[in-house]
Amino acid sequence: MSLYDDAVLVLKGYEGQQELRQAYLDHLEAHPDGMWKACGAGHITASALVIDPSRERVLLTLHRKLRMWLQMGGHCEPGDTTLEAAALREATEESGIAGLTLLPGGPVRLDRHPIPAPCHWHFDVQYAVVAPQDAEHAISDESLDVRWFPYAEVAAVADESVVRLLEATRARL
Numbered sequence: 123m124s125l126y127d128d129a130v131l132v133l134k135g136y137e138g139q140q141e142l143r144q145a146y147l148d149h150l151e152a153h154p155d156g157m158w159k160a161c162g163a164g165h166i167t168a169s170a171l172v173i174d175p176s177r178e179r180v181l182l183t184l185h186r187k188l189r190m191w192l193q194m195g196g197h198c199e200p201g202d203t204t205l206e207a208a209a210l211r212e213a214t215e216e217s218g219i220a221g222l223t224l225l226p227g228g229p230v231r232l233d234r235h236p237i238p239a240p241c242h243w244h245f246d247v248q249y250a251v252v253a254p255q256d257a258e259h260a261i262s263d264e265s266l267d268v269r270w271f272p273y274a275e276v277a278a279v280a281d282e283s284v285v286r287l288l289e290a291t292r293a294r295l
Contacts, residue, residue, distance in 0.1 A: 126150065126157050128204045129166055132228060132247065142232050146245050156245075159197045164234075164243030168208035169195020170251045171230070171287050172217050174270060177252075177295055180288060181259055182280060183216050184267040191271075191280045193287060195246065196264070205229070209249040217253075217268060218260025225250040231290040233283045250291040 123131075133146050146166070155161045171193040172181035182191040194216040195209065202208035206224055213222050233246045259268050273292070277285050 123203075125198060125202050125204065125208070126154070129157060129247070132205050136229055136232070139232050142234060145234065146232060146247075149243075149245055157198050159241065162240055162242065164241060164245055165197070166205070167195060167197055167244045167246045168202075168205050168212060168249070169193050169246050170209040170213035170222070170224075170249040171284075171291050172213055172219065172222065173225075173250055173252050173291065173295070175253060175255045175257075179270045179272050180276060180291075181217055181219075181253065181268060181270050182276070182284070183262075183265040184269075186264050186266050189266070191269075191284065193248070193284060195248070205247050206249065209247070210251065213249075213251050216262045216264060218262065219253050219257045221254040221257070222251040223254070225252065225291070225294055227294060230294055231287055233287070235283065248287050248290075250287075250294065 136143050150156045153161050157166050185192050194213040196212045198208045229247050230250050231248050237244050261268050276288050
């Protein structure tokens, strides 16, 4: 099965955000290359919110280009076989933490946001992962910093999309 086919199946099985979910499916139907950064109309991305084992904090990255505190995530790559694998790969690369475990139940939420030209949209499929006990994080080349934040501090440092992802993740926990 291709990554495109996996994305369609994941989105068809996702039960929340019906209108936005349909927009993702419509985008993929109209753009067979909609999984890839080269698709000028927008592309699917995969991200994951990293939760500490005590489920009291999240690990955010200060994105080098955007200069914003965000969850880990990014573009799908040709070696990714599933959206879950892409989200897990991105979270591992950007956090430096090995042994992350996906929260069961598939994507936690969807978030479509505009991005600078030449592309126009990120259709982000958002997951959550739990870090192993005593996990040590590292700063990747894509980050200026990586830091744990207690749930109550996230709204003060991150934008509304991260806050919504945290709320949906906490509801799933």
